[in-house]
Amino acid sequence: MSFAIPNQARLRLNRSELAVPGSRPELFEKALRSEADIVFLDLEDAVAPDEKTKARSFVIQGLNDLDWDSKTVSIRINGLDTHYMYRDVVDLVEQAGNFIDLIMIPKVGTAADVYAVDMLVTQIEQAKGFGNRIGFEHIIETALGMQNITEIAAASNRNESLHFGVADFAASTQARTTGIGGANPDYSVMTDRLEDGSRAVHWGDMWHYSLARLVVAARANGLRPVDGPFGDFSDDDAYASAANRAAALGCEGKWAIHPRQIALANAAMSPSDAQIAGARRILDAMREAETEGKGAAALDGKLIDLASVRQAEVLVAKADQIAMG
Ligand code: COA
Ligand code: MG
Numbered sequence: 001m002s003f004a005i006p007n008q009a010r011l012r013l014n015r016s017e018l019a020v021p022g023s024r025p026e027l028f029e030k031a032l033r034s035e036a037d038i039v040f041l042d043l044e045d046a047v048a049p050d051e052k053t054k055a056r057s058f059v060i061q062g063l064n065d066l067d068w069d070s071k072t073v074s075i076r077i078n079g080l081d082t083h084y085m086y087r088d089v090v091d092l093v094e095q096a097g098n099f100i101d102l103i104m105i106p107k108v109g110t111a112a113d114v115y116a117v118d119m120l121v122t123q124i125e126q127a128k129g130f131g132n133r134i135g136f137e138h139i140i141e142t143a144l145g146m147q148n149i150t151e152i153a154a155a156s157n158r159n160e161s162l163h164f165g166v167a168d169f170a171a172s173t174q175a176r177t178t179g180i181g182g183a184n185p186d187y188s189v190m191t192d193r194l195e196d197g198s199r200a201v202h203w204g205d206m207w208h209y210s211l212a213r214l215v216v217a218a219r220a221n222g223l224r225p226v227d228g229p230f231g232d233f234s235d236d237d238a239y240a241s242a243a244n245r246a247a248a249l250g251c252e253g254k255w256a257i258h259p260r261q262i263a264l265a266n267a268a269m270s271p272s273d274a275q276i277a278g279a280r281r282i283l284d285a286m287r288e289a290e291t292e293g294k295g296a297a298a299l300d301g302k303l304i305d306l307a308s309v310r311q312a313e314v315l316v317a318k319a320d321q322i323a324m325g
Contacts, residue, residue: 006220006221006222007157007222008222009135009159009160009161009222009223009224010135010160011321012037012038012072012160012224013037013038013072013321013322013325014037014038014072014161014224014226014252014253015037015252015253015254015265015266015268015269015270015322016035016036016037016038016253016254016255016256016261016262016265016266016269017036017037017038017039017040017074017163017226017253017254017255017256017265018031018034018036018038018039018040018255018256018259018262019040019042019046019076019229019255019256019257020039020040020041020042021042021046021047021055022041022042022043022046022047022055022056022058022059022075023046023047023048023051023054023055023058025058025061025062028041028058028062028066029066030259032066032067032068032070032071034259034262035262035263035266036071036256036262037072037253037266038071038072038073038074038101038102038253039071039072039073039074040073040074040075040076040102040104040137041059041062041063041073041074041075041076042076043055043056043059043075043076043077043078043084043088044076044077044078044079044106045106045168052078052084056087056088056091056092059075059092059096060091060092060095060096063075063092063096063099063100064095064096064099068099072101072102073099073100073101073102074100074101074102074103074104074137075088075092075100075102075103075104076103076104076106076139077089077092077103077104077105077106077117078106079105079106079107080105080107080109080113080116080117081107086120089103089117089120089121089124090120090124093120093121093124093125093128093134094124094128097121097124097125097128097130097132097134098128098130098131098132100132100134101132101134101135102134102135102136102137102160103117103121103134103135103136103137104136104137104138104139104163105117105136105137105138105139106139106141106165106168107139107141107142107145107165107168108138108139108140108145108152109142109144109145109148110144110148110151110152111148111151111152111154111155113152114136114138114152114155114156114159115155115156117136118136118155118156118158121134121158133158134158135158135159135160136156136158136159136160137160137161137162137163137226138152138153138159138161138162138163139163139164139165139168139228140152140162140163140164140165140169140210140214141163141164141165141166141167141168141169141172141228142168142169142172143169143172143173144172146169146210146213146214149162149213149214149217150217150220152217153217153218153220153221153223154221159221159223160223160224161218161223161224161225161226161252162214162217162218162223162224162225162226163226163227163228163255164207164210164211164214164225164226164227164228165228165229166180166181166207166228166229167180167181167228167229167231169210175206177206179231179232180229180230180231180232180257181207181228181229181230181231181242182230182231182232182235182238182242183203183205183206183238184203184206185203187203187204187205187206188201188202188203188204189201189202189204205245211225211227211246211249211251212249215249215250215251219250224252224253225249225250225251225252226251226252226253226254226255227242227243227246227251227253227254227255228254228255229255229257230242230243230254230255230257230261231257233257233258233260233261236260236261236264239261239264240264240267240268242254243264243265243268243269244268246268247268247269251269252269253265253269254268254269270318270319270322271315271318271319275315276315276316276319278312279311279312279313279315279316280312280316281299282299282304282308282309282311282312283309283312283313283316285297285299285304286304286305286306286308286309289304
């Protein structure tokens with residue numbers, strides 16, 4: 001056990017995070033009324049270059065006109081490698097900063113990127129005297145960002161979450177796919193011949209390493225790990241499979257790029273009744289074991305010990321957080 005226990009980011013439900021193009025203000029209210037835990041209004045890649053200025057004013061107006069009290073709202077600004085970014089931050093935070101919960105920074109490459117945005121936001125918040133403090137969500141979606149993920153995760157006390165941006169990450173690493181997340185038939189293992197001469201092909205998850213690395217960097221810094229988009233919004237089963245995989249690794253949530261993915265994310269990212277009941281049985285059994293002076297015990301023919309208590313407590317705490325809404 002280390003004595004350096006990370007501060008935990010502000011507690012928020014982040015099971016589903018709905019992407020909404022900032023250039024489509026007719027979607028803002030639908031997003032607000034949806035079951036998504038977080039809505040992010042996008043100024044970056046879902047907005048064409050000619051629409052950037054218009055989208056910025058739509059988002060400012062949407063933040064001011066609609067009642068976002070009941071919803072966590074995030075704004076995805078443009079990347080630091082574009083000339084849109086400074087005005088995104090200045091205009092958005094000056095004109096609607098008191099309604100913004102989070103700023104999502106795409107293509108974060110270094111800790112200095114985080115510092116730059118933090119500096120701007122801090123100055124504007126101070127100048128305006130806003131009572132709220134805007135948090136940061138970082139999309140890790142470049143080889144550089146993945147290389148520097150440890151420093152990025154620790155770069156600001158505004159940091160709340162790290163997100164895996166699978167499509168840009170694939171482009172940056174020159175992965176041979178044009179899909180947005182999901183399985184890739186080329187990323188598979190062919191078995192040797194079995195006794196009957198047949199061979200099996202097992203599909204792998206080509207995003208496993210990156211997502212697992214992101215989970216570690218996030219958790220080591222008290223942040224929420226969040227899995228990014230799944231582009232084939234017609235394939236609910238494949239979305240659920242990807243979301244379950246991310247949840248199994250420790251992610252708190254997954255993006256929804258279409259409303260139909262919201263319920264799938266919320267379900268995958270919520271422990272099931274059976275998992276919660278199982279966790280409570282472990283806690284009960286260990287409490288009983290402790291009264292008998294034992295730190296390890298058997299439950300259903302399996303070892304449980306104090307680590308099992310910590311694992312079970314994670315599940316129960318998540319269930320309690322969801323129940324509180
Ligand atoms: N937020 C809120 N509502 C949305 C929505 C969104 N992101 N996407 C679609 N809807 C609404 C539609 O307006 C429609 O509402 P209606 O039933 O009242 O008419 C309903 O959900 C069904 O939409 P559908 O017709 O199936 O979708 P579409 O063809 O209009 O749009 C996309 C499909 C993928 C273009 C659209 O969902 C989208 O822009 N998603 C976000 C993309 C994005 O932000 N990407 C950046 C991050 S990866
Ligand atoms: Mg991206």
